Amino acid sequence: MVRAVYPGSFDPLHNGHVDVIRRASRLFDHLTVAVVNNPLKNDGCFSIDERTAIVRETVAGMPDVDVATFQGLLVGFMQEASANVIVKGLRAISDYEYELQMAHLNRQMNRDVETLFVMTAARWSYLSSTRVREIAGFGADVSKLVPPATLRRLRQRFGPQVGVEPAATP
Numbered sequence: 001m002v003r004a005v006y007p008g009s010f011d012p013l014h015n016g017h018v019d020v021i022r023r024a025s026r027l028f029d030h031l032t033v034a035v036v037n038n039p040l041k042n043d044g045c046f047s048i049d050e051r052t053a054i055v056r057e058t059v060a061g062m063p064d065v066d067v068a069t070f071q072g073l074l075v076g077f078m079q080e081a082s083a084n085v086i087v088k089g090l091r092a093i094s095d096y097e098y099e100l101q102m103a104h105l106n107r108q109m110n111r112d113v114e115t116l117f118v119m120t121a122a123r124w125s126y127l128s129s130t131r132v133r134e135i136a137g138f139g140a141d142v143s144k145l146v147p148p149a150t151l152r153r154l155r156q157r158f159g160p161q162v163g164v165e166p167a168a169t170p
Contacts, residue, residue: 016124
């Protein structure tokens, strides 16, 4: 049985993340979406519990996908999860440069861990959690960028206008 982990802050979870989760879940016997609690990142939108709840709701209908949280080194979590594959979503070459370094470091720390890069579908290649937070913070519509669970939480945080397309100008 091949177990994989898709780690990230998912703050917030967006459709690019969901694309990678769906595609990776078909490649492995089991996929754990691991929501990281990174104390170095405190500029986020949602707490670890809120992010975990959003991911759980979004993957509820996906067989062989579960959700966990972790803090610390990913390779340590990999051992806890009995997983040997890290899934990383890539949007652009700039993501690759960063993730390649992380893959080498993880492999240095645990030779049994492999990293698989999954290219995000082209339709989501421009999307990042940072941009979603910015757009929602300005009260603009993000309904086409995020799953329903994320949209509900963003509306609670920033107001109901976050999920409403602006009226067309005549």
